Amino acid sequence: MTGQNMQVVIVGGSLSGLIHAIVFQSLGHDVHVLERSPAESLHSQAAGLSAGPDVQKFINEYIKPKQLYAKTAGAVEVIDVEGGVINPIPSKDPYHFTTWSLLYNLFKSHFLAGDVAKAKYKTQKWVQEVKTDGDKLVVIYADTASDAQHELRADLVIAADGAHSAVRESVIPGISPQYTGFVTWRGAVPAAAVSEASRKALEGRMLMFRTDNGYTVSYNVPSDSGNLAPDDSQFIWVWYHKIDQNSQEFIDTFTDSSGKKHSTTVPRGKVDPEVWAKRQSSGAALSVPFAELIKKTTDPFVSAIRESSAPQTVAYDGKLLLVGDAFSLFRPHTGSSTNQTARQALELAEVFRGQKTLDEWQASSLGYARMTGAISKAFGEYCFTGQIPQSLAAAIKPEQQAK
Ligand SMILES: Cc1cc2nc3c(=O)[nH]c(=O)nc-3n(C[C@H](O)[C@H](O)[C@H](O)COP(=O)(O)OP(=O)(O)OC[C@H]3O[C@@H](n4cnc5c(N)ncnc54)[C@H](O)[C@@H]3O)c2cc1C
Structure with missing residues (x-):
């Protein structure tokens, strides 16, 4: 070959x-x-998106970009409802976070x-x-x-x-692909739209917060145009949430605002506003920085994980x-x-x-x-x-x- x-x-x-x-x-x-x-x-x-070691190697060998393309974090930090760190899970090499776009x-x-x-x-x-x-x-x-x-x-x-x-x-x-029993809600909020207190908690870190039925993570990424400056960066959040695929909640979640059913992802701009309003109201009980990110997200999307x-x-x-x-x-x-x-x-x-x-x-x-x-x-x-x-x-x- x-x-x-x-x-x-x-x-x-x-x-x-x-x-x-x-x-x-x-x-x-x-x-x-x-x-x-x-x-x-x-x-x-x-x-x-997480750019793991082989993605970094590919970019270094083939693309050789003139500018950095990712922000890094040294650990996953599990936090409590007030934002205090319960336990850090350090990584041997720093995580590299960027965006798909x-x-x-x-x-x-x-x-x-x-x-x-x-x-x-x-x-x-x-x-x-x-x-x-x-x-x-x-x-x-x-x-x-x-x-x-x-x-x-x-x-x-x-x-x-x-x-x-x-x-x-x-x-x-x-x-x-088989359904794993949970969905992910995802969104991005520009750093400039986030309060000083939450920015301090979120910048350059990967946070995790557990809920009764799932957990949330956040990480800091460059803008889609590749700007890494803190003011131009964005905070990504992901909310993992268990739902039975035969439940009404699953059916409602994957029926978009025009009534169309989706099997895997309801993309940005198509999520039913009522479904999102319910999720946002549950978000108020999350640890402070997550509650703020979810409240300030205007264009979420949701995927059934398979x-x-x-x-x-x-x-x-x-x-x-x-x-x-x-x-x-x-x-x-x-x-x-x-x-x-x-x-x-x-x-x-x-x-x-x-x-x-x-x-x-x-x-x-x-x-x-x-x-x-x-x-x-x-x-x-x-x-x-x-x-x-x-x-x-x-x-x-x-x-x-x-x-
Ligand atoms: C639009 C998009 C956005 C994503 N965003 C994220 C993200 O933000 N974070 C993250 O972690 N992962 C994201 N992913 C998933 C991520 O890209 C993949 O998990 C991983 O990079 C492996 O990618 P892949 O190219 O193998 O598969 P995918 O990214 O799923 O790409 C498959 C591609 O094939 C195309 N395709 C499918 N069938 C056909 C066909 N019959 N003929 C021609 N083309 C076809 C699809 O349109 C798609 O572009 C995204 C995927 C897509 C498609």
Whole structure:
């Protein structure tokens, strides 16, 4: 798999699609990204994002940005209702927090700054099917603006089409992401809109507060345009909340303001104002800085959290590769999803430079997904309950354990 000047088609133009596009572009191949959504609608469900060590490595090696792209925090600090720290959970390396939109714009502009004949990013292109034709793959897609059908021939197809991947379904049917029993409400508030007292509590920190039925976290990120100055930064909050998926609360939460039902996310601007007003009123009982953030949020969005994992990442004799959420979708407690895809891309570069085999890449992807899926689940249990599950206890030093 070290062919020269391959035609690479990437299905999905979110972070996995762009990260892999940049890697294959740098290897000298022609790269064509097909993204289903219009560009503007992508940002309607974007908020803060943890940039783990492999995301940082990818950015340092491939993008080399002139400016910092993330704010850091050294620990997760669990706080009580008055904002006092109950226990800090230190991290070996600082957490890097940024935003989905900042990374998306950074990656997309880097990719499109390359040779225009070799780097294409097209929106409103909905891939329907991938099939074999001799030693090539054929990608069949619809232009959602005109309804016209098109096809592209490829030497390599990267399926980066997310958790509900149609490409994965066509080669490994039946992997449907399962509801984990909780939802996340999310929002962002500009630092300039927050009181001095709350800013002091929130700036440069990652806070966690437990509720009866879930927990909240907050962290400080740059503006979407990449400004890190405290006044221009924003505070991201996430409220994890358990809901039975057969309950009326679940049905109401995922029915938007126009009456349309959503299975995974009700995006910004579509949340039913009555549902949000109820959540905001429960928010008044949270620890002070969280109560203020939730009160001041005007455009929240809510997602039903699901998880899934495919048993393989390689299909069609190595011509089709599954990456990112299309391969394995984690619970979000450890913020590892983007790290997974950056790690896969960095290792794929080694495969296509002839330093590693595709079998080794697949084994490494599967091992990472197994381990990270288990850690995310166990850390989530700790976040919800304050009790350290057996599976996590072994990995935590006694002095870091919760009081
Ligand atoms: C718009 C958006 C905003 C997000 N914001 C955040 C955030 O703020 N914080 C966070 O932690 N995570 C966020 N995520 C999730 C995060 O991007 C992923 O968990 C992680 O980066 C792995 O990304 P992915 O590219 O594998 O999957 P995804 O980010 O889910 O991307 C999959 C992409 O494939 C496209 N697609 C799906 N089916 C097809 C098809 N048949 N043909 C063509 N294209 C298709 C989708 O439109 C989507 O753009 C967001 C995802 C999206 C899509």
